[in-house]
Amino acid sequence: MTAELISVGTEILLGNIVNTNAAYLSEKMAGLGISVYFETTVGDNEERLTMALKSALSRSDILVLSGGLGPTADDITKETAAKVLDLPLYLDENVKSSIEDFFEKRMIHKITENNWKQAMVPEGAQILFNPNGTAPGLILKSKEGDKTVILLPGPPGELKPLFEEQVVPYLEKMTDGVIYSRTIKTFGIGESMLEDAISDMLKNQTNPTIAPYAKTGEVHLRVTAKASDIQEAKKLIQPICDEVSKRFGKNIYSMDENETLEESIIKILQNREWKLVTAESCTGGLLAGRIVGVPGVSDVFGRGFITYSNRAKRKILEVNKKTLEEFGAVSSQTAKEMAVGAAIAAQAEVAVSVTGIAGPGGGTEEKPVGLVYIGCHIKEKNYVKKCMFSGNRQKIRESSVANALGFLRQCLIEYDELA
């Protein structure tokens, strides 16, 4: 079974927004074991959308369209799809009352006439009620029954829940069986090195399949199995997960798709009832920013310091003046003293520090742009890691944050093993 995506929206063609829906839907479809061979973006234009729909119907079984379902005259996705599939539209009373409900909850009592356009539904459509917006999603079938056309609203906050809660079960039924995935999340091993180390497993894979996904500093492996029931699927996946764990044990921080690296760290700290503090120079708060992104972090993280100037490093973190003079602000000595100083200032068991040269200026032959030191203090122990990152200022800072988290986790585990 093959699928393709059609994104509808002139704002995408103008570069006004980045098409994150396409990436989201692609990943989800791959997770369902459905191959996506084409992705097309067209503007809110009937003629060109018709052209895109006809080509797609000629070569794929499932079409997933996003965008263009809103109330304005620009929004023509549903009308065009219905026309191409030759399905007449009718006013659906259930959809109409769900739109009324939506507005009532938001205490809007005057509903403009164009909103009822969204209650028009192509004959035979399956309606995907949308709790987060007024435009419902729709699943249409071609008259011959061999093609499925799924229409989803464009805003990601509406599209994602509709897809996960209503489209996934529908597609699972279509694919005849259960599809089950697990994501193995690793840190500190490059994508090509990882692929190399599991090349025997990647070769000739059919069921389960293994797909690597690279993020900054991380590589995720998604293992997907297809089976008649969930138990069977889990049974197929288990040996793969075990083998990967055996090969990369220390690099795996989670086997839960929704758990981030920072969440895995917060969990470790919560279990030990330890406090964490950050001390940042070149990252300027981005590291703490990721940590505070974890809901309920307050029992572990209370404060962080941004010490961009040497003066701030001395005054707030009590980094030695001599250390700064002798070794410089970007040195393993300074990274260490920053972490120790932060731990003392915050009375925390654990501290992580970052100091580096993010560029574009400030580099020397001896200390080039991209040189970053990460310090880690855990109770009485100190750890420092030297890194060389490439790219522009933003990329160097992002790599620094990712690696600070990765190093912190590694130190926490190492400390535990020695204890």
Place this chain on the structure above:
Amino acid sequence: MTAELISVGTEILLGNIVNTNAAYLSEKMAGLGISVYFETTVGDNEERLTMALKSALSRSDILVLSGGLGPTADDITKETAAKVLDLPLYLDENVKSSIEDFFEKRMIHKITENNWKQAMVPEGAQILFNPNGTAPGLILKSKEGDKTVILLPGPPGELKPLFEEQVVPYLEKMTDGVIYSRTIKTFGIGESMLEDAISDMLKNQTNPTIAPYAKTGEVHLRVTAKASDIQEAKKLIQPICDEVSKRFGKNIYSMDENETLEESIIKILQNREWKLVTAESCTGGLLAGRIVGVPGVSDVFGRGFITYSNRAKRKILEVNKKTLEEFGAVSSQTAKEMAVGAAIAAQAEVAVSVTGIAGPGGGTEEKPVGLVYIGCHIKEKNYVKKCMFSGNRQKIRESSVANALGFLRQCLIEYDELA
């Protein structure tokens, strides 16, 4: 003249990466006054890429392809495009020696055989030498001369400089005349409100054109004119810029495409020789993170405080215990005291603070998730703004950061006007 984009790469179809190249190229093409009507993504598959190329050639004048130019057997973009256009490949000695140079600079002396694949060039191609990678870009012409096919490497760090430095001048020549854009960057006015307020200018626009682009908290207006020379183009644009300035003067923070909101603030502070300090609760360092993103910020910004817990707010920023008890951590009083305390602690003239409820927990009827207070201290004056943001934790935090910057700029200007 119409164009379309074809992105080549199975990793995009798997959702492994978000297609930011498409958004970048779309925006650039719009800026050149060239309409993009279709964007297609296909995998590294000859049959399907051929299909995409043929449809695109049948309906558009210019095709911009990205990705699939690398050295591996998977990379088939150039070979497929040459086949479709019926252009034989030859080994180009100049490209070969530029690849040798590239490796030599990186002190790699053993070049694998597959790299020479990248020196194969379709007959008649214009070569776009690539200083950031080994695969050159290429501009091909159909034998009839009516179609232009531009091939660019996939990595954004290679694609962007090639496009800006070599493709833009080429397309400008093709469009017969000069295309000149200016971007008017506004903050604090919604996209629909702004569009409404300039609807008279947006209506029937042909030359110059005006296109609004919304970012978090910001709306950018790009004004693009086509003329026989640059002077003429600037003359066409000026009255539009003047009129927009007249209508939204205070909301405009820059007329320079490359200047960010934080950069415009840093500039104001540099001019006044003032220091800035940040005090963040729910944003947890993201605000300072954006400020430190500006190269050369060190003469203005030396330190920042992340005070997530009440204890940290009291201890580091000397927020009154009574204030926290009586009004709570999320209140205008606390926001004000955070800013004042940070200014004193850092001996800075200017301080900006953020305190709010980013959720998902912690909201009450009186203080719901999304409630955020922004404080601003400038010398002897204090300003506080109350905001209500929607969305998840991440979105609320991003909106908080954007609005803290917008509010800070507004306060700096207001202070100046009163002085």
